[in-house]
Amino acid sequence: MTAQAAGARPSELRFLDPAVLARLGTLELKARAVVEGLLSGLHRSPFKGFSVEFAEYRQYLPGDDLSAIDWKVYARTDRHYVKKFEEETNVDCYLLLDVSASMGYGSRGVTKLEYGGLLAASLAFLMNRQRDAVALTTFDDAIVTMVPPGARPSHLRSILVTLDRTTLGHRTDVSKPLHVLADGISKRGLVVFISDLLDEPAHVIDGLRHFRFRGSEVIVFHLMDPAELTFPFDRASRFRDIELGDEVMAVPSVVRQDYLDAVKGAIDRYKRELGSEGIDYRLIDTSTPLEFALISYLSTRGRRR
Amino acid sequence: MPAFLSPLFLIGAAAAAIPIAIHLFYRRTEPVIDFAAMRYLRRAPVEHSRRRRLRELLLLALRVGALVLLALAFARPYIADPVIAGSGDATLVMVDISASLSAPGRFEAARERARRAIEDAPATQAIGLATFAQALDVVAPVSQDRAGALAALAQIKPGAGATRYRAALQGAADALEGRSGRIVVITDLQQSGWDAASDAGIPESIAVAVEDVGAPETNVAVTSLRVEGGEAVAAVQNFSSRPATDQVIFAVDTQRVGAVPVALAPGATAEARVPLVSVGSGSLSASISDRDGYSADNARYAVLDADAISVLAVTPTGHPSEALYLERALTIAEGTRGFRFRSIGGAGFTAIEPAALERVGVIAVLSTRAVAQRGREQLAGFVRGGGGLLVAAGPDVDAAILKDALAGLVETTWEPRPAQALTFAPDDSRHPVFRLFGGAGTLGNVGFSRAVRVTAPASASVIARYSDGSPALVEERTSGGRVLVFGSDLNYRGNDFPLQPLFVPFIHEAVRYLASQRTSRTEYLVGELQVAAMPGVVSLPAPASGRIAVNVDPRESDPGRMTADTFQAGISRLNASAARSEEAAAKEREDGQFLWWYGLLLMVASLAAEGVLGRRLG
Numbered sequence: 001m002t003a004q005a006a007g008a009r010p011s012e013l014r015f016l017d018p019a020v021l022a023r024l025g026t027l028e029l030k031a032r033a034v035v036e037g038l039l040s041g042l043h044r045s046p047f048k049g050f051s052v053e054f055a056e057y058r059q060y061l062p063g064d065d066l067s068a069i070d071w072k073v074y075a076r077t078d079r080h081y082v083k084k085f086e087e088e089t090n091v092d093c094y095l096l097l098d099v100s101a102s103m104g105y106g107s108r109g110v111t112k113l114e115y116g117g118l119l120a121a122s123l124a125f126l127m128n129r130q131r132d133a134v135a136l137t138t139f140d141d142a143i144v145t146m147v148p149p150g151a152r153p154s155h156l157r158s159i160l161v162t163l164d165r166t167t168l169g170h171r172t173d174v175s176k177p178l179h180v181l182a183d184g185i186s187k188r189g190l191v192v193f194i195s196d197l198l199d200e201p202a203h204v205i206d207g208l209r210h211f212r213f214r215g216s217e218v219i220v221f222h223l224m225d226p227a228e229l230t231f232p233f234d235r236a237s238r239f240r241d242i243e244l245g246d247e248v249m250a251v252p253s254v255v256r257q258d259y260l261d262a263v264k265g266a267i268d269r270y271k272r273e274l275g276s277e278g279i280d281y282r283l284i285d286t287s288t289p290l291e292f293a294l295i296s297y298l299s300t301r302g303r304r305r
Numbered sequence: 306m307p308a309f310l311s312p313l314f315l316i317g318a319a320a321a322a323i324p325i326a327i328h329l330f331y332r333r334t335e336p337v338i339d340f341a342a343m344r345y346l347r348r349a350p351v352e353h354s355r356r357r358r359l360r361e362l363l364l365l366a367l368r369v370g371a372l373v374l375l376a377l378a379f380a381r382p383y384i385a386d387p388v389i390a391g392s393g394d395a396t397l398v399m400v401d402i403s404a405s406l407s408a409p410g411r412f413e414a415a416r417e418r419a420r421r422a423i424e425d426a427p428a429t430q431a432i433g434l435a436t437f438a439q440a441l442d443v444v445a446p447v448s449q450d451r452a453g454a455l456a457a458l459a460q461i462k463p464g465a466g467a468t469r470y471r472a473a474l475q476g477a478a479d480a481l482e483g484r485s486g487r488i489v490v491i492t493d494l495q496q497s498g499w500d501a502a503s504d505a506g507i508p509e510s511i512a513v514a515v516e517d518v519g520a521p522e523t524n525v526a527v528t529s530l531r532v533e534g535g536e537a538v539a540a541v542q543n544f545s546s547r548p549a550t551d552q553v554i555f556a557v558d559t560q561r562v563g564a565v566p567v568a569l570a571p572g573a574t575a576e577a578r579v580p581l582v583s584v585g586s587g588s589l590s591a592s593i594s595d596r597d598g599y600s601a602d603n604a605r606y607a608v609l610d611a612d613a614i615s616v617l618a619v620t621p622t623g624h625p626s627e628a629l630y631l632e633r634a635l636t637i638a639e640g641t642r643g644f645r646f647r648s649i650g651g652a653g654f655t656a657i658e659p660a661a662l663e664r665v666g667v668i669a670v671l672s673t674r675a676v677a678q679r680g681r682e683q684l685a686g687f688v689r690g691g692g693g694l695l696v697a698a699g700p701d702v703d704a705a706i707l708k709d710a711l712a713g714l715v716e717t718t719w720e721p722r723p724a725q726a727l728t729f730a731p732d733d734s735r736h737p738v739f740r741l742f743g744g745a746g747t748l749g750n751v752g753f754s755r756a757v758r759v760t761a762p763a764s765a766s767v768i769a770r771y772s773d774g775s776p777a778l779v780e781e782r783t784s785g786g787r788v789l790v791f792g793s794d795l796n797y798r799g800n801d802f803p804l805q806p807l808f809v810p811f812i813h814e815a816v817r818y819l820a821s822q823r824t825s826r827t828e829y830l831v832g833e834l835q836v837a838a839m840p841g842v843v844s845l846p847a848p849a850s851g852r853i854a855v856n857v858d859p860r861e862s863d864p865g866r867m868t869a870d871t872f873q874a875g876i877s878r879l880n881a882s883a884a885r886s887e888e889a890a891a892k893e894r895e896d897g898q899f900l901w902w903y904g905l906l907l908m909v910a911s912l913a914a915e916g917v918l919g920r921r922l923g
Contacts (some may be wrong), residue, residue, distance in 0.1 A: 196342075198342060225341070228340075250346065258349035
């Protein structure tokens with residue numbers, strides 16, 4: 001298998017459009033489609049070269065590093081097995097999914113919540129496959145649901161079911177749930193934060209900084225709808241806040257530049273301040289295939305290891 | 306309460322619907338977009354919908370307000386007189402007490418109708434009672450006191466005035482004080498009662514009901530009485546459609562002086578004459594005994610007094626000493642050829658009623674102190690009316706004031722000059738004033754120590770001159786009365802004329818000459834003067850002293866009647882007249898208030914505010 005640098009951008013044609021993906025059946029099916037599609041496209045496994053202590057054998061899966069195949073076992077059993085090491089299984093991954101009302105916005109058939117849920121499911125699926133323990137927490141201005149860490153296949157199912165049943169909550173206020181969660185994590189792990197970050201940036205950054213303080217690695221997936229990124233409206237309209245319900249009157253041609261500047265300013269601030277805290281920040285356009293987000297994650301994981 | 310001069314323009318206020326329609330139309334065209342990233346959008350120059358909606362409503366209100374104000378301004382608003390609070394329906398019963406009600410049984414019938422009208426009025430209505438002839442007299446004001454109205458009804462008596470429906474109805478409308486309701490007119494529907502001279506009216510909200518008490522079929526009246534060539538002449542007219550005979554009885558001071566039978570064809574007039582032998586004064590009456598017709602016109606009166614000339618002297622304060630010599634000179638003469646003298650101060654003359662001057666023949670101006678503008682105007686009016694003016698240019702008479710008062714009438718003026726010993730003599734010895742003196746020599750004894758320099762216009766006649774040739778007595782004849790200007794005083798201050806024997810005849814002749822243009826009226830109709838309420842001979846109070854005869858208006862003797870419909874038709878004309886009058890009054894009130902101007906100002910302000918707000922709103 002020819003190695004290709006993890007994180008390289010594969011051809012978009014090979015990935016599923018999020019809108020098409022949304023029309024698939026169960027969340028498990030969607031996650032599987034995403035992950036297997038992603039892994040089949042990779043020429044080398046992202047899980048390579050980080051042995052610490054042997055833990056177990058695992059049957060080879062496409063994408064696994066070929067160097068991890070135990071050829072002796074292959075000679076004895078005529079089957080491919082790869083070695084698993086202790087550290088790999090000791091990583092607990094915490095998926096934090098924002099389910100506030102603003103996540104219900106979607107201009108092209110897929111809402112941010114659907115996209116974020118699928119992203120969380122895909123990550124859970126991916127991690128479960130590599131025997132990492134996965135936890136899931138959904139929140140708006142408080143914690144809505146919480147699934148503790150677990151690595152069993154049945155645990156994956158409970159996470160997927162939880163995600164599948166997720167509904168929109170109230171307004172965004174990440175500060176409180178983030179601090180509560182940071183205090184509740186007893187073991188260092190990987191925190192994947194999926195949100196549209198429509199909150200006061202200082203509160204968001206402060207909450208995520210708390211995780212870093214507790215020794216966890218943090219990846220932030222900042223989901224934004226393409227309409228939020230480009231403000232494509234052209235008629236004078238009344239814009240209604242889907243969280244608060246209040247309206248403002250705006251002429252898009254007049255306000256567009258100010259809006260885009262405000263968005264860019266917020267993104268730049270997140271990039272700058274989260275980066276300075278050692279937090280990976282990924283801006284995800286919900287119109288782009290989900291695999292891009294996964295590749296971002298995998299590249300981050302690979303770089304960390 | 307607000308009212309409008311041109312209310313049709315208020316239809317223009319419907320244009321206010323245009324901005325409302327535009328507002329509603331454009332309001333629906335703005336799409337509503339649900340959006341999540343509002344925190345970024347709010348940093349752009351957007352406007353909160355609630356605030357915008359408020360602004361839009363304010364903008365709409367300003368536009369609508371401007372259009373409504375424009376319509377209001379064109380409708381010419383004004384504040385009408387408020388209707389009296391608490392007013393409700395009322396009934397005013399007005400009883401005819403004119404001379405025509407003096408026919409047998411008519412007044413009693415009127416009283417009975419009035420009683421029924423009061424008792425039949427709805428209990429919830431206020432009731433009032435009034436009598437009328439030439440004017441309305443409210444005897445029981447409009448109130449809930451029904452018993453009071455009935456008591457007042459029992460007290461009313463027939464009068465001798467002439468019927469004047471318009472004035473009475475106008476008074477009744479005023480008596481209702483803005484209430485709606487009903488006027489019950491109890492009358493004999495005398496045709497001559499409609500007076501076309503009045504433009505008064507009654508409001509539409511007041512109904513008028515007529516109660517006809519009927520009238521006699523015949524009436525014979527004494528319609529005039531005069532003294533002509535030593536005879537008393539009475540005119541008697543038969544107003545009925547059948548012949549009548551009667552006897553005219555003449556009396557002087559209640560003493561019968563003759564009786565003349567008269568036979569009258571239908572509608573005919575006859576004169577009865579009796580000679581008056583050596584009767585120079587007293588009251589003359591001529592009466593008949595018509596029992597079927599109006600009793601008030603069965604007698605007529607005249608005054609036989611030869612008219613003594615009334616002289617009013619205007620002095621500084623009215624004190625008798627200020628016109629002592631003039632008073633003494635005039636009061637010497639008594640009887641029918643005598644004079645009635647009275648003095649009055651300048652302030653009193655200013656305040657005097659014009660009627661009091663009516664019987665004054667001559668005014669002697671001995672002072673102009675405290676004679677204010679009104680007094681000066683009365684002086685001019687007196688001269689224009691034929692009154693004689695004797696001006697004594699003494700120290701109390703200001704030539705400037707007199708010139709101002711008599712501007713356009715008298716041009717003679719004077720100026721002071723140093724004390725100088727002078728005498729005076731007639732310039733025209735044939736003038737009536739000097740007719741008795743028979744020559745200049747007798748007047749030459751009068752010595753003057755102080756005199757003024759009189760300047761007479763060319764139109765004036767100098768009838769006496771001082772020994773230095775300057776005018777001493779000047780006569781000006783105006784289109785009305787005569788004016789004599791004497792170039793010194795008449796109270797023994799600048800000359801010794803009052804001490805001279807010639808002073809009395811001079812004053813008598815001068816006053817008679819001045820008064821000859823003025824004829825005194827000795828006959829009045831009932832109601833013309835306050836003291837002339839009933840027929841007869843009455844004495845006038847001071848200052849217009851003397852006796853006058855008061856008689857019934859001859860038009861009142863005509864029993865010709867109209868129908869109730871004709872009467873109501875007359876009221877309709879009143880209504881039309883009232884409508885015109887109200888319209889004129891409303892226009893006058895509106896002109897005075899200028900509310901339309903404020904409306905336009907407000908409209909301009911609204912449009913300016915709308916422009917500013919609209920620009921901000923984009």
